[in-house]
Amino acid sequence: MHKEALETFKLLKQNGLRPDIVSYTSLLNAYGRSAQPEKAREVFNEMRKNSCKPNKVSYNALIDAYGSAGLMLKEAISTLLTACGRCSQVTKIDAILAAAKSRAIELNTVAYNSGIGSYLSLGDYEKALELYALMRTRNVKPDAVTYNVLISGSCKLGKYAESLKFFEEMMDLKIHLTKEVYSSVICSYVKQVAFLASAIGPHA
Incomplete structure (x- = not known):
């Protein structure tokens, strides 16, 4: 029909x-x-x-x-x-x-x-x-994809500390780290350092 x-x-x-x-x-x-x-x-x-x-x-x-x-x-x-x-x-x-x-x-x-x-x-x-x-x-x-999504997504939204907490949680659960996760974590660390540097300012 x-x-x-x-x-x-x-x-x-x-x-x-x-x-x-x-x-x-x-x-x-x-x-x-x-x-x-x-x-x-x-x-x-x-x-x-x-x-x-x-x-x-x-x-x-x-x-x-x-x-x-x-x-x-x-x-x-x-x-x-x-x-x-x-x-x-x-x-x-x-x-x-x-x-x-x-x-x-x-x-x-x-x-x-x-x-x-x-x-x-x-x-x-x-x-x-x-x-x-x-x-x-x-x-x-959760698997490596779950945490990569959370880490990279948090980073893109400017939530660098939160993204690194997800990484710590992933480590605690002993979930295998993939290349994508490493890349997302590196990005979070770099952006967090840049954010803190700009917050402190050149005269601190």
């Missing part, structure tokens, strides 16, 4: 009618059933362009579309969280996490890393910390 749904949606637009949240969500479901997540994503983006705000049902339909294409739901959520970070959509990150929670989907390390990284890339440090705290509370083990 998904083909009929797609044709009906096309007719709706051809007749000059504006699709609403129900129409869009139905189309998301149709693409999900036909295992076409990219098409579902295009519909989702069209909703935003047309000022049709997605709701929890819409996000669930989009998540299902990725799942129907062979992606595990946790992987699908990770993909969506990363995409939202790149397109500067904090509200979408919130909604995706809420949709996952409502469906009792337990996020894995990759999903948490994607969410934390997306919040940090948008400058929302507090929400990134809240999500990291939730990760630890639920006993989801």
Whole structure:
């Protein structure tokens, strides 16, 4: 029946009618059933362009579309969280996490890393910390990627001392240091020294 749904949606637009949240969500479901997540994503983006705000049902339909294409739901959520970070959509990150929670989907390390990284890339440090705290509370083990995201993200936001605390925490947990982590830590040290020097001033 998904083909009929797609044709009906096309007719709706051809007749000059504006699709609403129900129409869009139905189309998301149709693409999900036909295992076409990219098409579902295009519909989702069209909703935003047309000022049709997605709701929890819409996000669930989009998540299902990725799942129907062979992606595990946790992987699908990770993909969506990363995409939202790149397109500067904090509200979408919130909604995706809420949709996952409502469906009792337990996020894995990759999903948490994607969410934390997306919040940090948008400058929302507090929400990134809240999500990291939730990760630890639920006993989801952080990895080198988690800490690299936290260290580099904190550094970019000018929180040099905080970034180095994450490095210390990583060392305490005996997590293997990667080249990326070393680079992020070096950057934090250099920028912290430069910041302190400018704060003290030339006449101190």
